[in-house]
Amino acid sequence: MNYQPNDTIVALATAHGSAAIAVIRLSGPHAFEVVEKYFCSKNQNKKKLSNKATHTAHFGLIVHQDVIIDEVLVTLYKGPASYTGQDSVEVSCHGSIFIQQQLLKLFLGAGARMAQPGEFTMRAFLNGKLDLSQAEAVADLIASNSAISHQVAMQQMRGGFSSKIKLLRENLIDFAALIELELDFSEEDVEFANRKDLKDLIAKIISVIQKLVNSFEVGNVIKNGIPVGIVGKPNAGKSTLLNILLEEDRAIVSDIPGTTRDTIEDEMTIDGVLFRFIDTAGIRTTTDVIEQIGVNKALEVIRKSAIVIYLFDSHEISSGDLKMEIELLKDHIGNSQLVLVANKIDSENDSDLKAEFSDYPEMIFISAKHNQNIDILKQKLVALFDTRTIDATDTIVTNARHAHSLSNAEKALVKVNEGLANNIAGDLLALDIRYALEELGSITGQVTNEDLLDSIFTRFCIGK
């Protein structure tokens, strides 16, 4: 990839398509000149931009060979007071696709080149405006689709996670210093570092890293949605329930005009929490081979789900039957949360049902078809998520790369700990410590290489 930071780069920064306005963004040493070449006043006299103050907006025309391409607003950001840290220009034009293309062509012709995906943010990183994990959070923030994923990405972008990692690294450097002292003078009878302090420090570092590594399980759920499996016998009403859950969501979304979203089938946000619903074949014990495949699929879904909704037709199942079903489920459900939902209730059987299933005070009685008590079910789902006590202000790892590096650092430090117990040679310990430091440093980009940057920033959208 060509990441020459002295190239002037250009890209469409807003979403594709025709709209009221579109924004074309430029960054680099010649950003002002490139736009200036075509920027004119209302009466088509050339207008200077480089002598204007930073953070100011200027109305004018973009004119090429006496043809007016558009009336635009040009906003200037002078380095280092810009997103990338370089001179940057945002050209706000009419949102015609034709105009967007013409402007991009003009700027490309005037010496700018098309930005690589993520290249603006990469420049922000290279110029010290953001560290690497903050830069990664920008992409997460743009992709965020729930209150929690948004808050976690925001916290990471604003440096909450980075400062935690940096603190860990400092602690580790302190530890390394103590170790070296200890070992250098181990043959003499001087004790520079209290043995217990040393053990406490490494234990503390390992424990913090472990907590972060563990948080990735939750972090992944936040980013990708909480998997909810809906299981039950055929005709329990699973598809009807799924549809009503998803349809309602769509209606809510379209309540705000101008903000229609690309819904991914089977995903929905309730009270700012993203759920990912997984439909299943009817689950039951069977000897039929074909049905067995369906059941196996259901069991697979259960294993993948953090929450399992067991849905049944309240007219079909007795309390005794249900008990057996639950026993069956419990063999597979592991740590997932089970939600019992009685479907197809009506005014006539309501009180009978509550008596029949009085052993299950948590059971939710709904009619998917008539949209009854669906809200209660939703509140239950959100509440279950809350009981997992995810606090967005806690540091949660949502990035697989970070989790991997933390896990590597943890392994190295456990080795250090063992080595310490076995009085292993200092230079060997130092190797593992250095490895752990590198892994931590790679998260924030204190230690980095070109391949890593490549793999991170190519996942961005163009224009960011």
Added chain:
Amino acid sequence: MNYQPNDTIVALATAHGSAAIAVIRLSGPHAFEVVEKYFCSKNQNKKKLSNKATHTAHFGLIVHQDVIIDEVLVTLYKGPASYTGQDSVEVSCHGSIFIQQQLLKLFLGAGARMAQPGEFTMRAFLNGKLDLSQAEAVADLIASNSAISHQVAMQQMRGGFSSKIKLLRENLIDFAALIELELDFSEEDVEFANRKDLKDLIAKIISVIQKLVNSFEVGNVIKNGIPVGIVGKPNAGKSTLLNILLEEDRAIVSDIPGTTRDTIEDEMTIDGVLFRFIDTAGIRTTTDVIEQIGVNKALEVIRKSAIVIYLFDSHEISSGDLKMEIELLKDHIGNSQLVLVANKIDSENDSDLKAEFSDYPEMIFISAKHNQNIDILKQKLVALFDTRTIDATDTIVTNARHAHSLSNAEKALVKVNEGLANNIAGDLLALDIRYALEELGSITGQVTNEDLLDSIFTRFCIGK
């Protein structure tokens, strides 16, 4: 519709979807206050906006109940130096759909309301920033998809068309004044206006209006593309030709990364000219009823086309056959341009073909399958368009409403002209003159009403 101009309105101004950035636009007396309510500095202290200069950009946070919604850039435009003429704010946020929704919700909660389609531009009109035909051109500009439609819309938006209409109206008012003088004193033997001058003036006005009305035929083509019918016997290679024409176009479009467009099947732009290709069933004389339907369809296509490509398999048709086919076509083709294209050429039959069809120096020899000479065909299409001598700097009517009003004005003036010849009473003439004045005035919005505004602006996208 609720168009209260003192409401503060808000809308997403950029295209829907997730992207690097999105822009939310507010306009109205409380635009600054609404944003100020949530706008904070980096360390989350409230930041004032209303005391800042117009056309300045400010970095900060949008914070709601201690939750950071986003880091944003807020650009201020103080009325009347804004697009709408009112105080306006553009909030440039990270292009997450979730963030866009949250910000809209916040601003709606703080007293702004969702903008109606076109409401920003309508305010620009109501505040005298644009006249009505200029405002309409904004929508055309956003929808423009070729160099010509873009230039015509741009000229109209910049007031070229309006000033022509206004001049016409002034001429008509001059004429009305002369007529009144003439008629008031008709019983006396005083001649205030030279009879010939009077006739010349109305003839001139009518001729200008006629020219404008006629330009709508071309204007419509500019806006909606030049219809090109491809006709020929079955297996002449029509679909292959169509595909290669369209595919090539798509390839050109995707040359510019980040600017993929929503292609409407069968439309394409060559050298900035929009063509709309219409595929046909094979055309030939036939007695078969089913085939007749296909042929009728082909004839319909020919009637709708400005350019007709007659494609034939160069191995199958002799010069004599072709002559007959052309005769057949000419009965239906009317004023359309005919382009003869010999398909399936190869190196072996090349010189033979040129000899065979030497009577047709304009004939184009291609191989659609092997993409040979397709460029020549394209250049021919563009050249044919040029021979229609459409000059984007000419005033061309592209808007059906304008064409309709002009046509009404023309009819009324023809009646005036006749009345003048027949020495009809002055007050009757005055009625038609007033009608023509109103029709002209409705184009630029000098004469208007709420229904008209409603029907114009509801066709806009939200956010413009």
